[in-house]
Amino acid sequence: MRALSLAANLPAAAHALVSWRGRPPMDRGWYAAQGYRPGRGQVGHYLLAGRRAGWSPHPLLEPSWVAPTSWRRRWPDPLAAPDPLSAGHPALAPGALSVRAAGSLPRTATVASVLGGPVGYGHLRDAIVAAAGQRREQEALRTLPRVRDRWTTPPASAGVVADLPTVSVVLPVRDRPRQVVEAIESVQAQSHPHWQLIVVDDGSSDATPDVVAGIAARDPRVELVRADHGGVSAARNLGASHATGAVLAWLDSDNTWTPDHLRTMLTALAVTGAESAYAVLEQHAADGVRYRALDAGRPALALRNHIDLNVLVARRHAVEAIGGFDTSLRRAVDYDLVLRLAERSRPLFVPVVGARYDARRDAADRVTVRESSTWSDVVRARRLVDWAALESGLEARVAHRLSVIVVIAQSVPAAVFVPTLLDAVRHAEGQVEVVVVDAGGSRATGTALAGLAATCEHMTVLRWPAPMTPGWALAHALESTSGAALAVPDAGTRLTPGYDLALRSALSAGVVHLGEELLGVRAADLVAVRGADALDPTPGWRAGLASRVSGGARGANRAP
Incomplete structure (x- = not known):
């Protein structure tokens, strides 16, 4: 052509x-x-x-x-x-096609020697087209506009609802005497008068609790709860334990509400019967104003959080049913809560600005600056994987089957991972299945993987439209495996004949390493510790998993 x-x-x-x-x-x-x-x-x-x-x-x-x-x-x-x-x-x-970059493949490879026989184009095409369609759908979810440059509030249509319930507002604070006053004043300015504000001082070392105590002395709706420093999740859970309202709302000390926020959100809950609802967040940054707003459900949330806690309200019984905030998380705690609420029912989007957030103030003190962004993958590994089902299904796993999990990073070329996948099957002595995680790969990568999977009945491809930490990728793949033993090679690892037998014989000791790039682990051990540490994006995750399995410690992805 x-x-x-x-x-x-x-x-x-x-x-x-x-x-x-x-x-x-x-x-x-x-x-x-x-x-x-x-x-x-x-x-x-x-x-x-x-x-x-x-x-x-x-x-x-x-x-x-x-x-x-x-x-x-x-x-x-x-x-x-x-x-x-x-x-x-x-x-x-x-005769044969000369193969240059195929690693351990023979210098002359034929269709029969590599794929086991002729491959019909129609079957191959159907698989490749289906993979392209899946990629398009995933990319559409990933690229949904979660933040906008402009926002126009539509005309109100819900009407007026009499006898709206009391809402309990939880506001954690630590060492922010000036900001907390502004946040409290935005609650006091609400057009809905029936609220209870619970300010939890999380071990402040300055005048913050005294400032709040002075406000509480003048307004009986404001309550100060003092606590030792335990983190924002513990503070929010403590505040919720003092709640008397039927609805819970949350406000951080560096955010303020618009005057009609509570009335608008409570009206939306009353009219629709929804368990939770969220509004638009107005974000002020050095380069201008942005609006965080997206009407989407759990599939979009699984890829990226678009619901800010400061514009979220939820019925108290729903929050209590999911156990409140996860105190073991150091970041992405709002994401974790939202995912669990969304598992019960889809949060209702209310298209009005509910809160304002100034990102220019005290940036170095924020959790989003201090903690790694990979905490979101920890949340996904906990909430998007059914660990209880994996545990109950351990006995049904095939005892003599080895499940090889290969994670393809976004930048890995086909010439690197193709030999690994083919070697996994060709050089095995016993039953082997291959599960490939395509972590944000290109269309070219997806095409190559789909074509290989169409020719190999023992290969499954799972695509995730974004980079993944090894621990999250491993957890994501685990539900698609059926073997009692697991092998996790790097994408470019050359597997020698009999590698599966060597792993099986060594797995009685727990996690084993065959070289630096191949790890073996029993499925039961991996499920028991809830997978590898999804927080760690480095090659050291293997050593961490080995240590945790051998010590029987609780996994980083295990919810409390």
């Missing part, structure tokens, strides 16, 4: 594109799976827009594997462009 540019004559270019030795290289179903919407014809769209966006016209043509300069010359490939330059191409030689 001739690589085309916009400088070429469009009719002639289109003719060249759709005329490839009598077979059309523009696969319409494949192109549509990448997100094409009917409008201009697919060929015209590809030439004018799709090519620049990196789209592929056909499952067997992957632009990212071709140098950009190749678009300006004919390909030296007899399958794509009959040309005298292609006369000496190795693919014309009888």
Whole structure:
């Protein structure tokens, strides 16, 4: 196929594109799976827009594997462009295809030697197109606009509800005497008068508790609870234990509410019967004002939190049913609570600004600055994996089956992971299954993985549309395994014949290492400690898992 540019004559270019030795290289179903919407014809769209966006016209043509300069010359490939330059191409030689980057594969690999037999294109195409469709759906969720530059509040439609309930507001604070006054004043300014404000002082070393005590002396609706420093989650749980209202709301000391926030949210709960609801957060930063607002449910939440705790309200019985805040988390505690509430029922989105947050003040003192962002993966490993089901299903696992889990990072090229996956099956002596986690890989990676899985009945591909820590990826894959023993090699590890037998024989001692890049562990041991530490993004996670399994310690992903 001739690589085309916009400088070429469009009719002639289109003719060249759709005329490839009598077979059309523009696969319409494949192109549509990448997100094409009917409008201009697919060929015209590809030439004018799709090519620049990196789209592929056909499952067997992957632009990212071709140098950009190749678009300006004919390909030296007899399958794509009959040309005298292609006369000496190795693919014309009888027999095998020369494989350069396949690691442990033989120098000459045939379809039969690698895949075990002929592969029908229709079956392969269906698998690749399905993978492209899944990627498009996941990317649509991942890229939903969670923060906007502008926000216009729609006209009110809920009406007025009489006899709204009392709401208990929990406000934790530590060493912020000035900010806490502003936060309390925003509660006192609420148009809904029936509220109880519980300010929990989390071990302040300055005048903060005295300032709050002075306000409480003048307003009986404000209550001060003093506590030793135990963290924001413990403070919020302590505050909730003093609550008398049917609804709970939360406010941080560096946030303020808009005057009608409580009335609006309570009205929304009353009209819809929802268990929880959230509004829009107005965020002030050095580069301007942004609005955190997205009407989406748990599938979008699983990828990224879009609900701020300061604009969330929930019925008290729902919060008590899920156990309140997880005190073992040092960050992402609001994300954890929201995920558990969303598991019960979808939080209702109320499209009005409920709170204002100034990110310019005291930035160094915030948890989001002090703690690692990988705490979100800890939350996912705890809440998106059914550990109870895994534990109850241990007896049903196949005793003599080894489950090989391979995590493909976002930047790992196909030439690195393909040999690993093929070796996992080809060099095994016993029953082996391969579960691949594609952690935010490109379409090219997904295409290669889907094609391999379509030719290997013992291979499963799980795609997650973002980078993952090893512990979260391992937990995500665990539910798709069926073997009593697990092996976790690096993506580029060369597996030698009999590796599975060596792992099985050594697993009686717990976690084992065969070299620095291959780890083995019994499924029962991994489930018992709730997986590897999802907080650790470094290669040291293996040593941490080995230590935890051998010591029988509680895993980092285990909820209290």
